[in-house]
Every structure is written in C-alpha cells, then in structure tokens.
Amino acid sequence: MKVAVYPGTFDPVTNGHLDIIRRAAELFDEVVIGVLHNSAKTPLFSVEERVKILEKATQDIPGIKVVSFSGLAVDFAKQCNAKVIVRGLRAVTDFEYELQMAQTNRIMAPTIDTTFLTTSLEYAYLSSTTVKEVARFDGDISKFVPEFVADEIHKKMKK
C-alpha cells in the first residue's frame, strides 16, 4: 500500500490545501494529513480544532486520515509507514524553503522522499495568513475556504 503524509500547520485549511489533498489522494492509497503542533507558534485554531476542521473538510475524499503530530516530519512519516512526504508549491518563494527542507529531510531519512505538487493556478495566491488577514478586517473569505471554515474563522475572530 502506498502511503504518503502531507504535513502542515493548516491554520486553517484553505481551498489551496484541499486542492493538493484531492490530487494527492488520486496518487496514493492513503494520505495521512499531519497537523503540526508547534509550541513556538500561536495559531488561531488549536491543534484539536484544526484536526476537526480538516476531518470535516475532507470527509468526501476517500483514503484520507487526519492526525496531529509534533516534531520532525520524517519521524512522523516513519510512524505512518509512509515513504513519501507531499508538499504544495505555490511560487518561487516557496521553492527555496521547500528545497532546503526536502534536502535536509533526505539526509536525515534517505528512505523517505518529498513529492511536490504545484498549485492549481486559481489558488496560487492563497495562504492561511492572507485568509486570516482578510477575515480580521471583516472581508469576504468565501472564495478562499469552505463555507463552514469561513464561519469558524469569523466566530473565532469575534471572541
């Protein structure tokens, strides 16, 4: 069985992430989405909330599992019996960082490879950070995230 992991912060998941998830699900038997618990960052949503949101957003896609993890992506991949780490590439700016990460990971774990899926053009501009920024100023985020995610963001911002 071909298993891949797709690690990220997903704070919150956007239509860009979901596009990568859908396409990865076509390529692998199972895609484990790893929601990173990073104590150095203060995300808008807790790791439990991010997992729940991702589960709901991916419920119609077969072969998807959502779990939280902390630590190194390569260790997470090994725990999941995955030989592949999937990452999304939006622009040249992503490339430099992603290349460095992939090469570091390869030295740490030579049996695990990184696969990049290039973003569909309509999502090339999209990031969780921009979505939160627009929402903070009460802008319309309905084109960027699923409807229920937009509701969750607005609820969170009101608190």
Ligand code: ADP
């Ligand atoms: P991280 O903090 O690890 O970058 P993110 O949740 O921001 O986590 O992103 C996880 C992965 O999804 C990364 O590989 C990122 O490049 C990719 N990604 C983010 N936004 C998009 C998008 N709009 N289209 C395609 N890939 C994306």
